[in-house]
Amino acid sequence: MSEQNWRPGKRVAIIGGDPGGMSTALVFIKRGYYVLYLAWCDYIPDIPLNKEMISHSSQYQISYFPITHNGKSNFEWWVMGPSCEGKPILADSKAHIPGILKDWADPIPRFIDATDFGTQIYRWEIRNKFSINRWSSGRIMYLGDTVHPVSSYTIYKQDEAIKDGYYLARVLDGLDLREQDAVSAGFEILKSQRIEYINYNTEFARFPERMSHSFPWPLAKIEI
Template sequence: MSHTPPSRRPGRVAVVGAGPAGMAAALSAHQAGHEVTLFERHSQARPAGNILNLWPAPIKALGLLGVDTEDLGAPCQSEFRNMRGKRRVRVRLPEHVVRDYGGGFIGLLRPDLYERLLAALPPGVLRTGHALEKVEQDDHAVRLHMDDGTVHEADVLIGADGINSLVRRTLWGDSPIRPHALQLYGGYTFDRAVPAPGGLCVLTHSPTVQGAWTAIRSKGRDGFQWWVLSAHDIDRPVPDDIHRAAARLGRGFPAPLPQLIAATDPAHVQSWPLRDRKPLKQWSKGRVTLIGDAAHPTSPYAAYGAGMATEDGYFLGRRLAGVDLTDGQAVRRALHAFEAPRKPHTARQSQTAWALGKVFHHAPAPLRPLRDAVLDHTPLLQKVVGEGTPGEILKQLEEIDRAEREFTAVRDAVRNAVRNAVRDAGR
């Protein structure tokens, strides 16, 4: 790793897109000692959805980035069940992980995460109402051409601009969005009249529909989020009354799902199609890299999209610590070191989500009874989800511990170098 001499200016890092990935990257790069500018094309950083789950690894990363995670969501444990209530999967994590990070995961509202991230950003970092139109780079810098005619120059550009990323298209050209031909309806309610146990996330599958509910916590209030999803022709319009469409899909599911849907204010229901892109073989080129949905757009079936985006931002900033960003070769080495361990992890989650959507919602009708018999009477799904998911989470927690040790060592070395330089100058 190339360390920044005390006499050299801090690196200039530009981040495009103020979602979880972009805000986490801005926080981490700022902690690494660089000057950071975070561009958001909208007039404010706004979430693209309403409901959210976060696993322990992104919660740990958020805390290290200075984000307040106290009482952010409701601790939950996850189970997959069939329509008769038979448990197919239990996602188990070690007791110390559950104790330290509030359950197997926390259920929360997406706007609450944005609020906490925004509160952690240093003043002056976020610039809203700035849309990127073109990116150019050479060996010395990256130039961002904005829609107001201004040009911003940086040493490193981080593209966190979502599934339709301009930065991704600039680096690697167009690649098709992969529709899953699935439509999700999701909402939330704080109506405590619905009898539902806390501390659980229950995902239930009928032959063609997934219905799920989980506890949430928001600003001191306890409630529940829910979602239902099924196959949906991408050329068929979504019903105008999405609350009624959700209730129709949830009909026949075990309580409390239908009751939670019925108790939800229609204004708190959203619907979106499931889609992604095939994993990229490379994220970075020169002084530019991608994170979050710009690098690995992932179906909500993985319940890990925002979490992986947050992890990306954390790890990237840590890799830039102590790096002389004026040195093009040092930047390329740092970006390669960042993406190398992230690509297999994110690709695995993305492809698993794609495959699960196929298995549960696009199996031919004659094969569904056989599929359900396999899922009910063999450990296949427990191996893939119940053990695979905790394994990935534990691995990411270990990676964060390793990254934090290295970051602390680099930060201390830079501080000592500065201290020595000041002392020598005073002699």
């Protein structure tokens, strides 16, 4: 864009995106710390393709659901458990993940032999962030992982930014973006349509998480 187009009178709104993992860690206070192993495998006979499973123990969540990859039926499954600062990283997932899965309810143990642990499993450290009630200031609006209260991993980063951009485009459509009041009004509509929805659902999801990982026995065993 030419310098002429960037003179102050032409600046209508500034949209910010993902600052990167290091910046995110510096900006947001960490409230949780988990490790996720996400894997996929080929179709396993006798496991229905119209069902999925979400299961918990006092330490782990283990789940799976059917997916389609390159036109073929497959399964995606994952293990999420506690982690902490300074805890050694268990890089060899083949050495310890099967030990977690082997005594789980069927069909979870069957994913051990069906998965190539060298190419079909990925590891992420997940940090919770505080919910933020305002994503904008003046003409500046931030979207995506920068302001979402969940850690970005797998496709979440792109998914968050695409949805945020869609809703922002809707609320700004037809407005005179040269007017600060119009831009501010659009940002307020986005807050009610998108931001409050995201924060509510995130905090709602964290309640059973705290029940599972933080409450003492026997409260941690109550299913909700």
